[in-house]
Amino acid sequence: MATTELTYLNAILEAEKEEMERDSSVILVGEDIALYSASGVLGKLDPRRTWNAPISELGFSGMAIGAAITGLRPIVDLTIASFVYLACDQIINQAAKIRFMTGGQVRVPVVFRMSMWHNGANAAQHSDRPYPMFMNVPGLKVIAPATPSDMKGMLKSAIRDDDPVLVFEDNDLWGKKEAVSTDPDFLVPLGKAAVRREGSDVTIVSVAGCLLHALPAAEQLAKEGISAEVVDVRSLVPLDRATILASVAKTRRLVVVDYAHRTAGAAAEIAATVAEEGFETLRAPILRVTTPDVQIPFSPKLERPLYPNRDKIVAAVHKVLH
Amino acid sequence: MATTELTYLNAILEAEKEEMERDSSVILVGEDIALYSASGVLGKLDPRRTWNAPISELGFSGMAIGAAITGLRPIVDLTIASFVYLACDQIINQAAKIRFMTGGQVRVPVVFRMSMWHNGANAAQHSDRPYPMFMNVPGLKVIAPATPSDMKGMLKSAIRDDDPVLVFEDNDLWGKKEAVSTDPDFLVPLGKAAVRREGSDVTIVSVAGCLLHALPAAEQLAKEGISAEVVDVRSLVPLDRATILASVAKTRRLVVVDYAHRTAGAAAEIAATVAEEGFETLRAPILRVTTPDVQIPFSPKLERPLYPNRDKIVAAVHKVLH
Amino acid sequence: MMRRSGVKYRLLESQIVTDDQPMTLRADQRREAYRRMLSIRGFELALPRRIAAGEIPGAVHSSVGQEAALVGACMALRDDDSITGTHRSHGHPIAKGARLAPLMAELMGRATGVCKGRGGSMHLADRSVGIIGESAIVGGGIPLATGAGLSALVRGTDQVSLSFFGDGAANQGVLYECLNLAAIWKLPVIFFCENNGYAATTPASTTHAQPDIAKRAGGFGVPGVIVDGQALDEVYGVTSAAVERARRGEGPSLIEAKTYRFDEHAIGVFIPSHYREADEVERYRRERDPLVLCRAWLLEAGHSETELGEIESAVERTVAEAVEFARKSPHPDPASVWDYLYSNPIGYPA
Amino acid sequence: MMRRSGVKYRLLESQIVTDDQPMTLRADQRREAYRRMLSIRGFELALPRRIAAGEIPGAVHSSVGQEAALVGACMALRDDDSITGTHRSHGHPIAKGARLAPLMAELMGRATGVCKGRGGSMHLADRSVGIIGESAIVGGGIPLATGAGLSALVRGTDQVSLSFFGDGAANQGVLYECLNLAAIWKLPVIFFCENNGYAATTPASTTHAQPDIAKRAGGFGVPGVIVDGQALDEVYGVTSAAVERARRGEGPSLIEAKTYRFDEHAIGVFIPSHYREADEVERYRRERDPLVLCRAWLLEAGHSETELGEIESAVERTVAEAVEFARKSPHPDPASVWDYLYSNPIGYPA
């Protein structure tokens, strides 16, 4: 497999560029995206393929859904995830429901991308991670890739998928690099978790960018003689319950790590799944290492201590091993 | 305690009427509410206390938040819960955050009421139960009372509370009657679950209107010699984890019942809490009896089988007892 | 072309009708338009008995009184033009030419329904005649139609799209976001307001500071026009002009059809409120019934009683057949409930 | 009153200035206005060094170039009138008369900050001068201000509220929902658009089909007015008229101040894009600097060089003191992070 070194951010651009080249029905919609076409990062583009939008999140998100129903494959860049609330009526009441409500008469191949910021002193209105709310909405697919290769392959799968897909990106991943396939048909399937590291004593399930802490935690634990398996969920809907359950069946202990707020978050669903379907194999409480239920403050001194990190994961693992 | 027989719906009206009489800063805002003032159910009202709104959910919800910050206590009637997505930017990005973001310079005493419909052939756009998404938002309080007395007492507490409170009502409760206190200061505190029936073999935690099935299920089980404890959560945020954990510590088995969709719902949070903090006391998997992850269809033949009911709860209890 | 009301259409801001001779319907189109108007009326009038018999669950919103606005608008469209509608969803597909039987079956929640029993009364979307959504979320269809316009532009076709919405929906901010999107990109979209004067129990006069929704368009660079929504030919003329403008790549228009709803907001939902006078309803039924006006106009235009009578009995038969078809149709299999949620289900249902 | 530009304010739809003699600032008010404008400029100009020194985290949006619009508007308000602002949040509190030290401390995330370190640069809301929110969600403050207007009406005071928002925010549908709400209920609200021609990297000319945002108001029954946002007295005059109208119970107005942002969209966020010409920026800095224009006007109005010089040095000192105060202030205690989420915490934190 031919590869090239790409950052997570460039993996996004490559995926978009390749899919736009491959399929003329793929278009981009979003605020301040004129710079994409201007900078040429997406190649020579027909101006009708990028739509630099007014600040009208509800309107242009719904517009993209309508365009999807009528033959296009729009990629909507909502920029920062905290703005999605403005658009969520159209995403939830239309994109997720309209195929079902019409008895299958329409398809809704639309992608919504949004980035999640933390430790950047952006304060509460720019720091949300709204994927939990969309996980409760049947009809959507929700992904949160954690590596450049996954981002490229999963975003391409999302663009080719005939259902609405929400893509959540941790902005601190943007600069991360790795070798990524250059095959224009390189796809990473939606709905499959990845075992990033095998282990036998405890399973650490990591959501989105938390992989940056889960892997170092596993390394640290290895030094102490504790063998941690790290599962990167990648896809929140569909959630790969089988891989998670298989891992816990082996390790019998589970720690779930997620930057989202604690109550009713992605970690709750993962824990509830294992408490329901993997209970017999469990030997210890399921611990959640999440951001506590408080809004994100501006001051870095207040903000930084709130998030999951290597040490908190290690401490949780120690706890479930006793 | 003097009481009067009230339906759940009349309990709502009584609570609003009493609080409006008590405190001139309480106002009502919502679509088609002119009929309240016209019908006189709320007594003789200054026209400036009820605001029959245009269909502008985002605008008037935000308006209510602004009014709350500047001295009023608005009660916003969003009518059907599926419309809340239009307003949720203001609820999440403003109501939940603005006190925190201003370092406590403002208070946001606003109530949002919304009703949830099921088994009424209303189809997907009128059948949502969006409380899970709000449970993940720090700064909000979220309640779902299941009896007329709780509704009156908790709604009154919500109106007097200085924080934003979301009130979710199962519309099939509207006609249910019971004796309700007439004391104008009768309050049921937010954040406390109610043990509706004591038992020793299994805990059934019920969310919102599911109490209508949980209690009959417990009765049915009693006939079989199984003693079920029924906990009505009433308040989703704050969630009374202590009462749930205490019950499970006694019964060692847990079934959670909720009409909301399964993934990342309220039931997931309750299950995750017990898997984390009550694991040592558990003797069986935690089962969730919820609506599966599918949009709600129009056809009653398709719709009815989806929801939790007495038999499904009984079956789940049988399962955790083996 | 005779005028059945004092109200000739008023143009606002900029002219969307290009000449003094507005487009008019040909004889065959007039017959087809009358057939569609009658079909809406007949379809709606068949419902109360079926509801009483317990055959139609849920709430039902009737379009009786608004037939001329619906059909006048749709006659200006091609089959491959897209439309979006509202919770008051029966009239739009019929006006666009849909077959009645699958619509009626849908109201009864049958497997043969146009939406396979998953949509029901508020969502009678028939894709085969261009309907891409009937939104029971008030205002929800507006951005979808805007997107269909964008899609036509990107794909390089000359299709247009038209969004029906009510006077109540005109207070959803998304309308203005979409007027603006359509204006800046010259999207081929017609924003068509069925202003029936009320949103459920709320008179438009209490929720709009000035009575003309079309006047809100100009500020967004979109021409606005007001038309008598009870007059088929006027609605047709003004919509045709907007459609031509859109097809020429000159962008969107907003049309406000002043119309009236003859029935209650919904059948099956009881809201005890006196928000409009019985008198007013009676006056509209008596003087402004679009079918009565249309019939008189057709006779004047030279169509014979026999010709119209034939259309009338044909429609009556079609409605009766639709009811029979629906009643005999099977209910969907509960096990099929998972179908049609995803186009590409992945491990679903679990 | 001299005109520093050809643009005298243009009235749209309906007259909100009641006579030909617009309200003007008294001598003491002129001094105070100049002090506030200088304070904004001085405050903003002090930031780059503090950012470079790593003392101010996060993104910073400067109001340099827009001082006359901000101060002209706020001078028309009383201390107990409410305002809402935007992500470009430093200018609003200073224009409304806030003390600089707690604002600067907030930018540095200190415990002594006006928001106790929880808000930061995008949220410098100072309630003590009437600011009820600075929303970093574009358009988010508009309904809050509308609610403050409703509150004043219900409580029977004669307070008004004013919402600042940008040309970009004018494309959020919520603005039109709120114009309508304020119009139908005659709420005492002033919708004040700081039209600086750009939303981040997007020229307003590409996202508005016609250039005047004020023209969008008329369709909602709200008078709209365009004013030269670089001219303190004109902004003051037109805002005062809108305020008086609101206090008299006659309802809302929309004011569009044509202004310009001299700096990049944000300091600390690099967006490589050539969305406006260096030339254009230079021309505005040279010819349309509100402080230069204001100073010339004050001299002409009879204020002496000495008088202005004194104000200038006083402001310089205050800014320096604010920086010193902020730098010496303690950071918040991490254990205090739970404070101020709830007014009435129940079992919180768990």
Ligand SMILES: Cc1ncc(C[n+]2csc(CCOP(=O)(O)OP(=O)(O)O)c2C)c(N)n1
């Ligand atoms: C977003 C939303 N808000 C409220 C409702 C409840 N509702 C259903 S129909 C209706 C009135 C709509 O009025 P209008 O747009 O004029 O359409 P009409 O019913 O007159 O055809 C309302 C308020 C809804 N369905 N969706």
Ligand SMILES: Cc1ncc(C[n+]2csc(CCOP(=O)(O)OP(=O)(O)O)c2C)c(N)n1
């Ligand atoms: C709802 C929302 N969408 C997008 C953004 C990102 N954003 C921040 S400022 C800005 C431009 C705002 O333009 P304008 O309203 O003209 O204000 P200005 O920056 O010119 O003062 C954008 C798009 C945001 N903060 N909120």
Ligand SMILES: [Mg+2]
């Ligand atoms: Mg209407």
Ligand SMILES: [Mg+2]
């Ligand atoms: Mg701007």
